[in-house]
Amino acid sequence: MTQPHSYSVEAKRKFLEQMLTIRRAEEQVIHFATDHEDLIRGHFHVYIGQEASGVGACAALGPDDYVFTTHRNHGHVIARGGELGPVLAEIIGRTTGYNKGRGGTFHVIAPHLGILQTSGVVGGCVPLAAGAAFSIKKRGTRQVSLVFFGDGVLEEGAFYEAVNLASLWKLPVVFVCENNDVARERRKGGASPSDSLAARQLTDISNAFSVPSVTADGADMLAMAAAMGDAVSKVRGGAGPVFVESRITRWPGNAGTFPALLGGDYRLDWALAPSSGPKELQDWLQHSDPVALFVRTLVANGAMSKADVEAMDARIRKAVAEAASFALASPAPKAECALEHIFAA
């Protein structure tokens, strides 16, 4: 269903800028956890390796659209235009965070960006997104409601109830399933069986509910942008919900209990020459890292030079470092404020 799309050099640069911003911000989150005592005490989830998916989806949205996401939300919030300082401050529970430290890493909610919930309970946001879409439909505006979730959500009952309702009532919802454990050779199509879901294809499920469904390569920035552009315009046009499966191959740093920066911070040299990267990352850098794939494409077709990319990355690293300093210098909430925000004042 994807129509031919062409993107300006400016648009491509912006995609890369957002992807690198997410990559560097998530590295900073890992540094918060590993380099500081007790800054992040529990589990946390990073978006490294999934950047093209969130950037492509958010590029298709307008400022009035709604977004719902999950425990793995940092990248979505940044792709939606979240500022690095308040995002990082929220992740470490500071007053300057988007939720004044109430949400933490699992729950960076940003209503001013249309991000209305980030669920720590698997599947929690799918019905909520249908609800926001229901409100849009009743209002008669041209907004859409987009919900990101992992493939595990298709194991929960709430998903089926919400997809059924959204389809019956033709609600303007974009279901974006980030299937993030796909072998690289399966990303471009074919069956993608999992040991915890009986469907041969995730899209078989949404198709059964009469929801138009598409599978996209979540490592391919322009393919994701095109697929999401099509999906969002279809939903915005009043056709009812659409389901997009974004197929992602797991970043090897996500293999353990906690995310780990294998070989240290990401180096652009690795993107340009995967064989120069850490051994455990080489296959991913060659075939599955959305940043590496996009950088190589941009440099190969002359949209950007290696020096352009390096300069962009240096700017981003500086911005992330400044945001991290801002977050770390921000005060923690005062204990006597613990009972604020329970009810309307």
Add this chain to the structure above:
Amino acid sequence: MTQMRYVDGLRRAIELEMERDQRVIVLGEDVGVGGPFGITVGLLERFGERRVINTPISEDSIMGLATGAALAGKRPIIEIMFVDFITLAMSQLVNHTAKLRFMSGGQLSVPLVIRVQQGAGGGWGAHHSQSLEAWFHHVPGLKVVAPSNAADALGLLRAAIRDDDPVLFIEHRGLHFRRDEVSDPDAIPALGTAKILRGGKDLTIITYSKAVWDALAAADELAARDLSAEVIDLRSLSPLDMDTVLGSVRRTSRALIVHEAVRQGGLGAEIAAHIQETAFDWLDAPMHRVGAPFAPVPASPVLEQAFVPDTRTIVAAVEQMLGLAPASSTEDPLERRRA
């Protein structure tokens, strides 16, 4: 006398009961690799995939499936990864699991153990840190257990597995890796029996789960001020061992109930009502309750720390009950609003 971690007590209980009874099976998300806290580690290798079964992320169906299997002859132990996620399985648990013995006029049994872990302290935020035992205490037909130490983790889990009724077995994440003395590794306490952990004559502190350790520390602080606090670990929350509680309160004439769960609608209210109904004439002072304020659990460490009751909050409550001057200069920032 042997030393054991709480997690090892839990795992040992499951191993012993699986060896003893072929009908005992384990089901849950990631149980084959041990779950997020390693409690079921090694069970798959030892007992095989016919008895240790990884499930999809489907809490409602895990609960329902295990209940169905229990009705038809198995004795399942299921793991719901965080108590917060049991909200997804409430219909099965409350409408079916807990009620089937009654609804069948006593013909059916649901010998099912639901293991969950709960509690604040990790900065996990509002969806991974709640203490929800009061909801389940309110459900007829469901037993609720909340051990505070490794010996009870071992013994009470064995008792729960052998029980012919559904048992919600609530672990506290903050206890998993503590190490305790286990004086009798073969002991299997009866469900519904509390334990007096420390004798005293001036007041009774009634508590359970992780708050037990804060209460014992508070009793130490009070002892230094010549106050003798009796500390009761309820261990089982449904049924409640009110005989032990009332016997103690009749001796000390003062009762303080302590839990991590929010105070409003918490177990403290139920226990205080029991005491008032049955031992009012023995009371020398109004009873007090210590619990979390009426708020979701915040992620920020400072707020989370203010939210969770601790030794200081317990001592402050005792001071208030006894009309004592505060010994500590650090005021609880939420003290007034906890009330």
